[in-house]
Amino acid sequence: MDSLTQIALGASVSVAVMGRRTAAWKAALWGGICGTLPDLDAFIDHGDPVRNMTLHRGDSHALFWLTLATPLLAAAIARLHGEQAQWRRWGLAVWLALVTHPLLDLMTVYGTQLLRPFSEHPYGVGSIFIIDPLYTVPLLAGLVVAMRSRRPGALRWNLAGLAFSTAYLGWSVVAQQHVAGIARASLHAQGVQAARLLVTPTAFNTVLWRVVAVTPDGYLEGFRSLLDREPQMQFERFARGDELYRDRLAPASWHARRLAWFTHGFYKVERHGDELRMTDLRMGQEPYYTFTFVLAERRDGQDLPVTPRLVSQRPALREGFTWLWLRAQGLQVPPPR
Known part of the structure; x- marks a missing residue:
């Protein structure tokens, strides 16, 4: 956090x-x-x-x-x-x-x-975003009241804030499992076999959730708001670059193998010009991710490992927050691309 x-x-x-x-x-x-x-x-x-x-x-x-x-x-x-x-x-x-x-x-x-x-x-666990005001604000409020007031029962406000935030963590796990159940049912209904399933909240809330399903031929991404009325989720399909990882990166790059381990298999590999880039699919959403690394460059017809470089990928804040607000309300608005 x-x-x-x-x-x-x-x-x-x-x-x-x-x-x-x-x-x-x-x-x-x-x-x-x-x-x-x-x-x-x-x-x-x-x-x-x-x-x-x-x-x-x-x-x-x-x-x-x-x-x-x-x-x-x-x-x-x-x-x-x-x-x-x-x-x-x-x-x-x-x-x-x-x-x-x-x-x-x-x-x-x-x-x-x-x-x-x-x-x-x-x-x-992945049930809460790295910044969530509904977790932090009760802690701060209870702490401030407890420290500023000298009344005998003032410390109870601190306990109340701690209890509320802890209960909110519990709620996040319940909501995550609820969305995971809908995601699995939707994938099954669509005939998709997912080797791995990731369910995490979008930024600053536990109402709108992002789902990533790794399949034999790529990965799917979908979003589910707790206010959605449709019984099934819809997904977009993306290439994962399995062959690039297996044939180009994994044999020669310790960094690629390390990322594959650390991400629990939720990664993609893409060729960007002369560069091979590997992305952690867990943090961010298509096509914007927090952690994308350049791991190899093409020289004389070969992809050679290089000292990793972090590549920043961020959406326009106003566009991103507008989509987040509307989609969390259950409106079927396409994500920013």
């Missing part, structure tokens, strides 16, 4: 754990700091954009390492404020602020390597 959300979650959790055992501002401050610490790995340059992408949310998001770091952080905070008697309580607050960060990231589609160093598998 975005940094503001992670800060708000860490602060809210810490305030909930510490209660009146320390000043609310102290709990919020250190909770917010611990809540954003795992994302400092974004400032590490691993040498190329593919490594940077696939190693983000790695060791710094591992539950094992975060748990090991907790006692040292908690002891330092307790000593700094002269609250050694509250060391155990600070330990619980710090641990929850740290581990709720990767657990929240888990709910996005990106891929979080929670189980390092025992497993590098990038887990992702």
Whole structure:
């Protein structure tokens, strides 16, 4: 999730754990700091954009390492404020602020390597967009009221915001499974055999969902609003570039194999002039994606691997938001191309 959300979650959790055992501002401050610490790995340059992408949310998001770091952080905070008697309580607050960060990231589609160093598998539920105001605003509102008011029951507002946001996460999973069921039924009715199915929300909401189905001859993309009245989904078909990946990229490019693993097979390969580009299909929509990499260039009749380059692909914001607003209402408006 975005940094503001992670800060708000860490602060809210810490305030909930510490209660009146320390000043609310102290709990919020250190909770917010611990809540954003795992994302400092974004400032590490691993040498190329593919490594940077696939190693983000790695060791710094591992539950094992975060748990090991907790006692040292908690002891330092307790000593700094002269609250050694509250060391155990600070330990619980710090641990929850740290581990709720990767657990929240888990709910996005990106891929979080929670189980390092025992497993590098990038887990992702994909039921919430990386920025969702309906998750973040209740956290911030409850936290602000709890910190500004000195009434005995003020901390309940923080708990209420935390409970609402947590319930919203649960709702996102329910909505995702509902759309997945409609997508599978629609594909079956249309005689499509999908090897993989991806269901993720579009930007900033859990009303309009994007569905990607990988098939033996390409992939399909469709959109489903919870306000749609039609019983079936409609899909567009696109080429995936399986032969380009298998014959041109995979044998010689570690970066291509790494992306295929990290995306769980939701990728496409295209030739763009003399370049071979590989795209993560999970984040974005046709033809605009967050992560597209140039992995090879054609020289003397051969496709030779190159140091990866990230290619930016973004739609016009006004056009994109207009489509998003209309389509979320159940109107069958074609997506921007």
